Amino acid sequence: MTEATRPVRAERHERAGRGERTREETDQQIRSVARDLLVTRGRAAVTLRAIAREMGITAPALYRYYDSFDDLLQRVCEDICLDLAAELAADLTALPETDTPGRVFAVCRGFRSWAVRHPREFTLVFASPAGPSEPIGPDCVGAGGNVDPFGRIFLTVAGQVLVTRDLVVPADDEVPAALHADLQAFRSGMFDTLRATGLPLPEQVFSLGVAYSMLRFWVRLYGQVALEVFGRFPFQVSDPEALFEAMLSEMAAEFGLAGEFGPATDE
Amino acid sequence: MTEATRPVRAERHERAGRGERTREETDQQIRSVARDLLVTRGRAAVTLRAIAREMGITAPALYRYYDSFDDLLQRVCEDICLDLAAELAADLTALPETDTPGRVFAVCRGFRSWAVRHPREFTLVFASPAGPSEPIGPDCVGAGGNVDPFGRIFLTVAGQVLVTRDLVVPADDEVPAALHADLQAFRSGMFDTLRATGLPLPEQVFSLGVAYSMLRFWVRLYGQVALEVFGRFPFQVSDPEALFEAMLSEMAAEFGLAGEFGPATDE
DNA sequence: AATGGCGGTAAACACCGTTTACACCCGTAC
DNA sequence: GTACGGGTGTAAACGGTGTTTACCGCCATT
8 A cells, every 4th residue: 555655635726715715625534544543553653754754745735734743643532432422322313302311322322433443543532531531521511511522412411311210329428528529520521512402301309319410420331341342341341331231231230221212201 | 860971880890700690690780670660760761771871881782682672561560460469468478368358359469559559660561551661472372471570469369269259240150152152261371370379179060150250350350450541531540549449349249259367258 | 916824844852762893891711 | 819790870872752843835815
């Protein structure tokens, strides 16, 4: 595949009314090539010079688009999150809006499936101290709902299941007092996010226990997926999907997601 | 701290009966310097030339001790695991042998505490696709008990709690059939490992459900710790230790680790 | 027709892992 | 006592990296 050395880049200054749109395209191609290198040749192969080479360009030209290599990698991470979110959203279109537990399962399965199929992207985005460089932001939904697209999908289906099912969650006085403030802030952020998506979320169904349960749910989902991707189970697991499904069923039972459709089994 | 450029290396050929022991010391210093760079300046600062510089040596000299940079990093990972294991073992000496649930908690707390205090070591060892380079080995306890020292501690306290408590575990026919073979292999490996430590483990207390529960336990512990280290909780958690303790209590209750000392509450 | 900015290049700098050839010192053997 | 050989280190070099600097050409504007 030495044909990569042949310049492939699209014409830049042709037929551009203002010369702006082509810039956007080049920018997109940069990140696309970067991701391709990440996927096919590993994190170590993602290099300004390699990207430029693949585009038939010199490395310093990339500085017209990004301040530094870390900056570029940051944007690539955002692209990855966006693609993951798009894939999950596509999976969701196949399910009826009413099957909210099914939508939760779909997102969980989609997350695992994506992580297993894209281990290097997963490692880059989900297994670094908050990003490729150190600071990516304080939190996901901290202040005003600046959620990453993947988190937004997750929280959206969580909101949907909240309004349609009676989940099994601890009472507010059962969640550790030291977490109340953080959970309240999370609740507020979720309210803003969900209101922006047009979901009328009654306040009383989103208790502290619900927020706490979402946290515990994420811990187990993430642990399961990360350990599979990293191959860090305490022993060889030859059918990881079966293990994942077992964990999903267990969590569904524990959190009250199992059972028939509808607002709850007994009401 | 430009004093690092001053050669600090210990005399090499002095007072060495065979010249072998000094080699060992130099080897140890190499990894020690590498770890210091990792801790204080991050993974990207761990560099053959930086290590050599810190030792008042040139980079090619390191090739007398390691085949490559990746080889060195591999050994550093092993050192890190060893230190973690030593720290956990030290914590355990403060607890009576009889308090087996307490020993499990100590290991869990020690693991989290270590991870939080050494985020970069944790990331290097526990958040890479099976090591710094790709292949570190098929599994932890797969064939003949070649467990890493950290895993060995974990499995040892697990074995101790097994023989002293009746845990709450699923019946064998409740664990997914697709996992039976792997769990059996894990069980066998554990038997070998524990027999090597002189623990007489009756076969019937180590059911498939026990092995499955250990797997689920590790998933939740790892997820909790990794998310805290990476700052990937769905919101800002200002008291992560409280969150961790809450998870630990919850797991203790679920797995039958809570309650008084002794073999079980009702028997 | 002159101007200014945008996108690109070439050259250079300091750093990286790695290889090669060479130098030194030690313990040993003749 | 001298020659040898192996273990330990160096200097120099190669190709690779991120990044900066100076320059160059084209396009849209004035």
